Amino acid sequence: MVQVPDISRFAHVTDWVFDLDNTLYPHHTNLFSQVDARMTAYVSELLALSREKARELQKTLYREYGTTLNGLMNLYGIDPDDFLMKVHDIDYSWLKPDPVLGAAIHQLPGRRFIFTNGDRTHAERAARQLGILDHFDDIFDIVAADLTPKPAPAPYEKFTSLHSIIGTNAVMFEDLARNLAVPKKMGMTTVLVVPNNFEPVFSEIWESDPDEEDDVDYVTDDLAGFLTRIVTASR
Template identity: 65%
Template structure:
């Protein structure tokens, strides 16, 4: 997927495509802030360090194990719980002990989110504390109705169907009147089945190297309605 393709898809969106949407669901990491911020890169490094310490592995081997757990189980935490009975609270506290000062306030994004009609939610595989600190740093926390985090999900991460069902049931969300914004294509498959409008957030082409190659799989799937590399601009276009 090229940057040109992402921009073309952004231009294809119109207010009519989202006219009946009243629930707006946003992933957090690499969605509400750009991947280049490298906030999640800190969490990623902390996860590797946790795995290295917990399993007593050299850093390079721990990195391979961590990525394998992430790919197989949806999150590193789920993999560690399933395969090594790790304490989830200890893991979440350790990996979210990061520096948020590099996250710049985004008043343009805040203004666009505020203007959206209806309710807005953050739906993240991270924990609530991390989501609150990040959204507060961005200056957008007050625009959200609630945060549905990995603890609320029963530690069962996206893209598990049961997790979306729990989210939809808790907030009584009507799929055809909802839209979801995500940076991982696989996490939009279930929302599409639920009738939601789906928007994939991609980094500019120059930033592709910052992610794992397999994370970008599925971008051409029929479950993706729109693709954009600029969330604020996309929201302004559909309002």
């Protein structure tokens, strides 16, 4: 499941693109569970639903609209700024600094980006807590994407156009295979980041991507180690 990178596949890369949640920080930190719980609470309060019913609807929106936010905007016309502020009001101390990851990202040749369905403030707080924020050239968030989430093609097209990224010269790291389909079509090398000691049952069934296997070039449960191998071989 976890693969050693073929260094020749990365020698030409000039742009390194990283998802944030469960990618730049590991799944086992469970940071996103706080965001998930706050989204459930938001839906519950908005629609006067029990927690159980709110969570059921939240997951339905996620499946059908790509993000809970997108679904709530389309169906209920909510204020996205209010939603993003409330669901990202979390405790970032759960994240521990990762100097090995930071060193590897810092040494990658070319530009480095965070591309997230979350907002910039959340990305900055999480990356700062990890000790890696200063190693990135820019953060492309859900607001920059006109509130259209991955895996829709539009945010990828806007992101690559904004930064003049040529797909064949880029690599994207993601924890959801469905979010690698468009980058793969653009010519990017794709890397799926899975939890350490990955088991297929780690996620709920609605998060699995059995139809997206062909869009994944590499799989790793150790992002820092994967990048370190690339950096070391390129010296």
